[in-house]
Structure formats: C-alpha cells, structure tokens
C-alpha cells in the first residue's frame with residue numbers, strides 16, 4: 001500500500017545496509033557536548049529505520065526540552081520508484097522536512113530529513129515516501145498511532161494538551177485515518193439497517209446515524225435528520241461497493257422524514273418500526289393524560305414516574321403513592337390510559353398469528369377511550385400499521401442505536417461539545433464504527 005518498497009528492505013535493492021555508517025557526512029554535531037553522539041546507533045534502532053535511512057546526528061536541548069534527530073541517506077543511495085516499484089532510482093533532488101515524533105521522556109522529539117524525489121526511467125521524477133511518516137503529514141506514524149490510541153480514551157482537546165499539540169492538527173490525523181479505514185469497510189454482507197438521530201449540539205442540531213444491525217457498527221453519519229440523509233446514505237453505501245438493492249430491512253421510529261427517505265431511496269426495503277419508540281409514544285400519551293387530569297385532581301402531582309413504570313418495578317414509595325390515589329374508586333383517566341399502555345406491552349409477547357387481531361382490538365379500545373392523547377397515538381399506529389406488525393417477522397429493534405447514542409452523548413459531554421459537526425461524526429465513527437485503523441505500515 002505504501003510506496004518506497006525498497007526502503008523497507010523488502011525488494012532487496014543491492015547496496016543498501018541496515019545500519020549504514022553514514023554518520024560522518026561531514027556536518028557538525030552540535031549535540032556532542034551532551035554526550036548524545038554515542039547514542040546515534042540507539043536512536044537508529046529505536047526508530048527502526050530501514051536502509052538507506054540512518055540517523056546522522058542528534059541535537060539535545062535540555063533548556064527547550066527538545067530532541068532533534070537528523071536523518072539522512074548515504075550518498076549514492078538508491079530508492080524504489082513510488083509509482084512502478086522499480087529499484088535503483090537515484091535521488092533527483094531533495095526537500096527538507098520535519099516531523100513531530102513521540103516524546104523522548106519529557107522532551108519533544110522532532111525528526112528532520114531531506115526527502116528525495118527520484119528519477120525513474122519509466123515514470124519520470126517522483127517523490128519518495130519516507131518509511132516513518134505518511135505523505136503530507138507533519139507527524140511520524142508512531143506519533144499518529146499514539147494520538148489514535150489516546151483519543152479513544154479521552155477528548156481530543158485533552159489529548160492535545162497532553163501531547164503539547166494543537167487540537168486542530170490532531171483532528172486532521174483523526175479525519176485521515178477514519179476516512180482511510182472507512183474506505184476499507186466491506187459492506188457486501190449488510191442487509192439490515194437501523195436509523196436514528198442524535199443531537200450534535202445544543203438546540204436543534206442533529207446528525208442521522210445509519211447502523212449495520214448485524215455487526216453492529218455505525219456505517220454512516222451525516223448532518224440533519226430528513227429524507228435527504230437517507231439518499232446521502234445510499235450514495236455513500238454505493239461508493240463503498242454496496243448496492244442499495246441489497247438492503248432488505250430498515251428499523252426506525254415513526255417519524256415521517258426517514259420513512260419518506262426510505263420509500264424514495266430504498267423502495268424495495270421492508271420497514272419495521274422500533275418497538276421501544278412505539279412504547280415511548282404510549283408513555284408520553286399517558287403522561288399527557290395525567291397532566292391534563294391533574295388540573296382537576298391535584299393529588300396526581302408528583303406521580304409522573306409511577307405511570308412510566310410497570311407495576312412490578314415500582315418502589316415501595318411509589319406503591320404507597322399509588323395506594324394513596326385510590327385508583328379504583330376514583331376511576332382516574334390516567335389509570336385507564338396506563339392500563340392501555342400495559343395492555344399494549346403484552347402485544348409484543350404474542351404469537352404472531354394473534355398479533356394483528358390484538359392490535360385491531362386495542363385500536364378500537366383506544367380510539368373509543370375519549371382520552372385525546374391515547375386516540376392520537378392509536379391513529380399514529382394505524383398509519384404505521386404494517387411497520388408495527390413487521391416486528392413479528394423481523395424481530396428487529398433500535399436497541400443497538402440507543403446504546404450507540406448514549407456512548408456518543410457521553411463522549412460529547414466529556415468533550416464539552418465539538419467545534420464542528422464533522423468532528424462529531426468522525427468521533428462517532430471512532431466510537432461506533434468498528435473501524436480497523438492502521439497508523440503503522442504493515
């Protein structure tokens with residue numbers, strides 16, 4: 001994958017040695033007074049430099065807490081052509097460059113080298129990649145590996161402080177490796193997708209998440225939460241070698257935007273509405289009934305969470321509260337709505353042969369309850385009828401997305417937000433993408 005094959009010694013270009021004695025290239029050695037000249041071989045080995053590269057001199061400045069290692073290649077050394085791999089190419093010209101390397105204890109370490117362009121008979125003049133860094137990066141591969149390790153454990157700003165680096169430069173590293181790893185993701189086996197949104201900033205800023213439900217892993221994240229995000233997912237999926245037609249099922253909540261997007265971009269795919277979302281709507285409806293009723297029945301104040309739970313999960317205190325409400329005698333509307341919610345819960349346990357008949361009966365009950373919030377939910381279910389019943393066929397829920405969502409929100413809180421949505425999405429891939437990041441040459 002990386003160029004400069006012969007620099008790793010693989011192609012065995014004649015005349016290269018693992019530890020060439022090029023330390024006397026005629027330049028001065030300002031680090032000599034600190035006794036570091038004797039350690040050039042050590043640095044050479046620690047860096048794992050392949051021929052023809054060698055450490056030519058080192059400069060250690062204890063005041064600036066800085067170690068500078070000057071690398072070079074022996075006069076007359078040859079390289080492989082980065083384009084065609086042909087060995088024996090001589091340096092055509094060179095450019096001086098610098099890379100930040102791992103700290104040497106508390107001292108910042110920097111590598112310096114003149115990087116050559118070679119002249120290949122076939123390909124012309126080409127820049128050679130150096131074995132310790134990727135093209136265009138101001139960091140060594142080892143430094144980047146440490147960055148990727150750190151940012152999985154701590155916010156990028158914290159990693160930047162720890163390393164004494166600008167966090168914008170660290171984000172650049174993250175974006176590079178995330179994109180590179182995403183390009184290698186194999187999507188050919190993906191059949192089932194869960195879609196959900198997550199807040200990217202304070203206020204109404206969202207990103208849409210598309211998750212492969214089998215693995216599970218985040219396949220795609222994009223700004224917004226409308227039908228266009230589904231079209232963007234399809235385009236991204238096909239850029240990665242997938243085929244939109246291979247997606248058989250989507251799991252989503254009953255919000256119309258994603259649904260419209262799926263109908264447009266994946267017309268052949270089945271849709272299952274997330275049962276946790278259905279239950280959430282029912283819970284909210286029960287709460288609305290309670291809030292309306294508590295105007296006439298102030299004793300309902302403070303009972304909100306009693307109606308959110310199943311009876312077997314109530315605490316002693318909540319049970320006492322329920323007793324105090326004297327539910328049967330008062331025939332509370334809230335209690336009726338609550339029973340409707342509890343009954344709906346049984347729906348998910350039914351054998352699929354009975355599911356639709358049950359749903360019809362429940363719908364009749366709810367729409368004749370004279371409880372406006374329950375009627376509204378029943379109608380929402382009516383318009384999503386097939387997708388609710390599809391659960392009995394697919395058994396998919398967005399539970400996985402809930403988990404991913406809470407990981408992302410925890411990271412966002414720890415980072416105290418991200419400077420850009422792009423950064424947030426990159427972090428989402430790092431956390432939930434199951435990406436194979438490869439900061440080191442293989």
Ligand SMILES: [Zn+2]
Pocket residue numbers: 081082083084085086120121122123124
């Ligand atoms: Zn060539």
